[in-house]
Amino acid sequence: MRTPVVAGNWKMNKTAAEAAAFVDEVSPLIVGSSGREVIIAPTFPALAATVAAARGSNIRVSAQNLHWEASGAYTGEVSAGMLVEIGCTHVIIGHSERRQYFGENDGTVHLKTLAALDAGLTPIVCVGETLEQREAGNTEAVLTEQFTAGVGALQPEQFAELILAYEPVWAIGTGRTATPEIAEAAHREIRALAAECFGETTAGNVRILYGGSVKPSNFTGLLGCPNIDGGLVGGASLDPQSFAALVRA
Numbered sequence: 001m002r003t004p005v006v007a008g009n010w011k012m013n014k015t016a017a018e019a020a021a022f023v024d025e026v027s028p029l030i031v032g033s034s035g036r037e038v039i040i041a042p043t044f045p046a047l048a049a050t051v052a053a054a055r056g057s058n059i060r061v062s063a064q065n066l067h068w069e070a071s072g073a074y075t076g077e078v079s080a081g082m083l084v085e086i087g088c089t090h091v092i093i094g095h096s097e098r099r100q101y102f103g104e105n106d107g108t109v110h111l112k113t114l115a116a117l118d119a120g121l122t123p124i125v126c127v128g129e130t131l132e133q134r135e136a137g138n139t140e141a142v143l144t145e146q147f148t149a150g151v152g153a154l155q156p157e158q159f160a161e162l163i164l165a166y167e168p169v170w171a172i173g174t175g176r177t178a179t180p181e182i183a184e185a186a187h188r189e190i191r192a193l194a195a196e197c198f199g200e201t202t203a204g205n206v207r208i209l210y211g212g213s214v215k216p217s218n219f220t221g222l223l224g225c226p227n228i229d230g231g232l233v234g235g236a237s238l239d240p241q242s243f244a245a246l247v248r249a
């Protein structure tokens with residue numbers, strides 16, 4: 001059984017005070033929604049306040065990025081151990097915005113995933129094709145490359161610890177969600193890649209989240225697909241009512 005995950009990726013939104021207020025408002029709305037793993041990923045400066053506000057609730061707190069070294073001359077960067085120390089349990093790695101704007105690639109995804117696992121953080125590793133790549137018929141090749149180079153060389157017991165997210169770049173922040181059929185086909189493909197590298201059992205246990213314009217109105221349809229185990233949600237995770245509706249979906 002794969003416990004479904006609802007993860008809110010807040011990107012560069014909400015101050016520490018706003019994050020704490022969000023958690024205070026959302027917590028009573030999701031009391032009793034067991035059988036769901038609920039994760040919020042605020043900005044670095046809001047992490048500690050979010051962790052404090054979430055204490056006693058079932059909300060876990062994720063960072064949106066990390067550096068693979070433990071410390072050193074890396075101006076502007078944050079290490080896995082620093083995230084663990086302030087109470088983070090998860091970290092998003094390889095988001096398409098990191099790949100597009102900040103030079104992240106499959107090699108850095110690999111290093112960051114190892115660093116997160118070493119520190120005891122659960123990586124949420126993102127893969128996904130651009131519209132251009134999809135229209136050229138390269139979706140499968142892109143997913144294969146990102147998967148293989150990013151996480152394909154992990155030890156099976158390391159791979160068993162992580163969460164994957166399929167986020168087609170053309171669906172992120174565009175209002176253009178992948179249909180359940182398109183998303184399911186990609187998730188099935190990713191699970192098949194996992195089975196090739198790590199065996200059927202491990203592949204059958206890994207959670208694969210869908211991300212890209214998820215809303216309460218389309219989430220149930222996506223969750224109904226056999227290989228979709230939850231959502232990595234941007235825009236619709238910023239409003240407490242909408243986030244609570246996703247958790248209750």
Ligand code: PGA
Nearest residue numbers: 172173212213233234235
């Ligand atoms: P979106 O973002 O839900 O706003 O499309 C998803 C993501 O980028 O993780």
